[in-house]
Amino acid sequence: MAEAVLSNPRIILLLEHFNIYVPLYEKTIADICNEKHIDTKLFIAFANLYNGVEYTSPVHFNFDQVNQIIRFLKNSHTYYTAEIYPDISSIIREMYTSNGQKEISMVEEFFNEYFHEVMEHLNYEDEIAFPYMTSLYEHIEKDMPFTESTKYSVKDYKDHHNDIEEKLADLKNLLVKYLPPTNDQQKRRRLYLSLHELEYDLNIHAIIEDMILIPLVERMEQSVKQPG
Amino acid sequence: MNKQINIIVAESSLLIFEGLSLTINRALAPVHIIHADSLNEIEKHLISLKQSTVIVNPSLIQNNLKLFTSLKNDYPFVKYIALVYAWFDPRVILQFDAVINISDSPDSIIAAIKKVTENDIPTDPGQNGEILSERETDVLKLLASGLSNKEIADKLNISINTVITHRKNISQKTGIKSAQGLTIYAVVKKIITFDNLP
Secondary structure, three states, X not given: OHHHHHHOOOHHHHHHHOOOOOOOOOOOHHHHHHHHOOOHHHHHHHHHHHOOOOOOOOOOOOHHHHHHHHHHHHHHHHHHHHHHXXXXXXXXXXXXXXXXXXXXXXXXXXXXXXXXXXXXXXHHHHHHHHHHHHHHHHHHHOOOOOOOOOOOOHHHHHHHHHHHHHHHHHHHHHHHHHOOOOOOHXXXXXXXXXXXXXXXXXXXXXXXXXXXXXXXXXXXXXXOOOOO | OOOOEEEEEEOOOHHHHHHHHHHHHHHOOOEEEXXXXXXXXXXXXXXXXXXXXXXXXXXXXXXXXXXXXXXXXXXXXXXXXXEEOOOOOHHHHOOOOEEEEOOOOHHXXXXXXXXXXXXXXXXXXXXXXXXXXXXXXXXXXXXXXXXXHHHHHHHHOXXXXXXXXXXXXXXXXXXXXXXXXXXXXXXXXXXXXXXXXX
């Protein structure tokens, strides 16, 4: 496993989302997956995404993996809300404090509004979409008819993702191409790299949800017992 | 716009440096002229000055092309003028934004410097090679002041579809899609002022 991290530093974040932390010692991927009760096939599929492999040949996941996928996504949410978004927000604040540029204050406002939208989306997933999926799985597991009204829509979900990625790209473009020059190149670089790190993780997050989780949930919906 | 012009002159002959400084100061006030002896010294000055023009004797560069290229990459907004009084390899001369010859008249020397320094003001709208067409700029102005596509269409007497096409083109050219992002772009490019923001 250590080799995977050494050859691609981004894997360390993937591991965090799986609650795996360094040091990894000489343990293999299989060792660690067994220890943490993670399906190896699922781990490899996600790791491939972090290694930049396109998700073209869908892997068949079983219903019982839905909770593992949700745990991973929830950990990513914590990384967004408690770490990277606040980091970015504070770099923009620092930039504004140091140069007082009006354009930066507009960027700050833009980012804060955007952050608010993202929080709403993540809360929606944590409070409505994920519990719905978990409950769906429990009903299949216990072979019980599923009576809950469908509160979540797959389409809503995908629209949200496009929006989140689009505004992030806007910020990157403004920063790299247009914001007037100032003497805070280091802050700009930190901001750019943080935006990039966030974007990279969000892209994969969206792929996991749209191409792995949603198809799995759709299959679950078809096989759950209908009431009556 | 009142902008301090900084000129760094790297020329080993003090006589020529003084003569050039005098010529520049007579024609272009206020100019801050700094003397430098080497590329390293030029770089030292560039670190502390935000915007400057550098006038260099190419003899300082011809054996230091690599350093010169990296200097140009590190400070992309700086313009370089060659101060020539001997023959130099054209490949060296090609590295510069302009050339002045020691036998040029003061007027043509000043004209060359002016041309380079004036192009150098990135915040001046219109001079920085605006990439948006006039109509796209109109659409962006209204969008940034908070109008909807429908309102923009009515105001410009065009169809909503045309507005949408303009918006698509604006986004493609700038890389910015959201209305808020485009508003910031419009402010940076001085297409709209802070006072006109919704």
